Amino acid sequence: MKGSERGNMQNILVIGFNTRNVVCSASRAGYTVCSIDAFRDLDLQECAHSSALLECGTVQELHKVEISRIKAQMAEFGLEFDALVPGSGLEMLDHKDFSCPVLASSPDALQKASDKLYLSKRLEALGVPHPRCYSPKELDAIEYPVMIKPASGGGGIFNRIARNRRELLASLEELRELNPELTEQTVIIQEFLEGIPSSVSLLSTKNEAISVAVNEQLIGIPWLSRLPFAYCGNITPFRTDQAEEMEALAEELVLEFKLLGSNGVDFLVSEKGPVVLEINPRFQGSLDTVEKAMNINLFEAHAGCFRGELPEKPEAKCFAARGVIYSDRELFIDRKLMDVILRENSADIPFEGTVAEPDGPLTSLFACTSTREEAVLSLKKGANRIKAFIEKQTKRKNT
Known part of the structure; x- marks a missing residue:
């Protein structure tokens, strides 16, 4: 991929545990996108040129997937891929295993940034506050x-x-x-420290990094999940007087760890100032809210980073919120439930005939409003409508 023209890159393969947000971002940017992931959600299939299923129930199972199996699935698409983009669970793919360019940081940089014990030692050496x-x-x-x-x-x-x-x-x-x-x-x-969970979404080249957005993280929200620390979504932007300090720290870290493209740094906003929790060296769950609030296409910007290009720092246009609803029971996805989900402003829409596991993600809801409070209220109302329907259906089946 020489030069800054995009014309020499059209066919993209996105591969990971859950790729919907990256696939749809690339599709909106005009690429021909194929996907291999563990969900094949309805909206992913609508965005993708073609998609295949990785039959694994957990990210851990994904780590054991044979490269030969991935290559066989790639061949079945019948396309010559111009680039491969690894998502969650497959960040550590060896770039040498593929004939096309891999739009990701080097496996060595990814390994170091992902290892929380190694990160802790590096943060200590850099004098950066961390647990x-x-x-x-x-x-x-x-x-x-x-x-x-x-x-x-x-x-x-x-x-x-x-x-x-x-x-x-x-x-x-x-x-x-x-x-x-x-x-x-x-x-x-x-x-264990007290504070507001948050993150900074960044873009970086070899020499430069910019913070695109500061996000509030929704963690263990009782009306979205029974799990006390489950990731339940984001609100972008997060208005805090610690934002500038967080952005500067995050930019320093992605350059220190030699990360390229779209990456995230998780923080706690504490009484003593921002505390770095971890680095996410890949596209993050906040992709949707960052794109909606900041009016940016993160896939296009990510691809640009590998040509040494960074966009202008964007300004927030609204408060964008994503809420991930987790199922509190084993749930068969029938047409009626799908219709209820589709009536909402939803994404990650499960395919009819599939089963949501207890405490597994069911779907995501979105809101884009002029205040944070309105965005949260919108998510809450949508989640309550879906949960009320599930309760009603369950009672009917049990009587």
């Missing part, structure tokens, strides 16, 4: 309360709080039972 991390070998040194979470990967569904050693050991045991991959070697124990 203290303990290894499971340091049980006697721990000051409680602490958060236990996977060392890499996000979503918050495996995050646990421990207020003493007994709770910590019980949480470690519970996580091992839920997912055998979550051993003492693959989790981290992190100082």
Whole structure:
């Protein structure tokens, strides 16, 4: 991809656990997009030129997918791909395995940015405020309360709080039972701090980075999920007097870690100032709200970064909110439920005949309004309508 002309890049493959937001962004930018992911949502299929299913129930299963299987699925599309874009769960794909360019940071940079224990040590060296991390070998040194979470990967569904050693050991045991991959070697124990979860979305080239938006994160929202730390969406922009400091820190970090394209840095807005929680070296869940609020196409901007181009810093046009509704039960997706979801301003629309797992994501709702409060109220009303329909249907089936 030499020069700044886009004409030499048209056919794109997006691959990851859930690719809908990236695929639809690329489609809106005029690319011919194919997708391989674990959901094949209805709206993804509408945006994509063609799509294939990765049969894996978790991001962990995705890590074990054979490259030969991915290549076989690529061949079935019958297109010559100009670029491949890895999404969540497949960030670490070896670029050398593919004949087309991979629009992502180097696997080495991704590995370092994703490893929360390594990040903690780097932040310590840089003098950047962050929660203290303990290894499971340091049980006697721990000051409680602490958060236990996977060392890499996000979503918050495996995050646990421990207020003493007994709770910590019980949480470690519970996580091992839920997912055998979550051993003492693959989790981290992190100082638990109070604050407002937030993030900065950035674009970066080799030499330069700009913050595109500061986002409020919706974490463990009771009317969206039963899980106390599940990622439930975003509101963009997040108005806070710490925004400029967060943007400067985030820009410093993506350049320090040699990240390219669209990346995110998670923060806590605390009484003592911004605290860095983690780096997301890939397209983030906030993509939709950033695009709606800031009137930018993030896929086009991401592709530009690999040609050394950055857009102008955008201004917010509205408060855009995304709410991810999680299912509180095993739920068969029939036509009636799909129709209820489709009546809302929704995305990540499950395909008819599929099953939503208990505490698995069901769908996303959106709002774009002149105030944050209106946006939240709109999401809440939509979520209540969907949940009321599910309750009604469940009662009818049980009588």
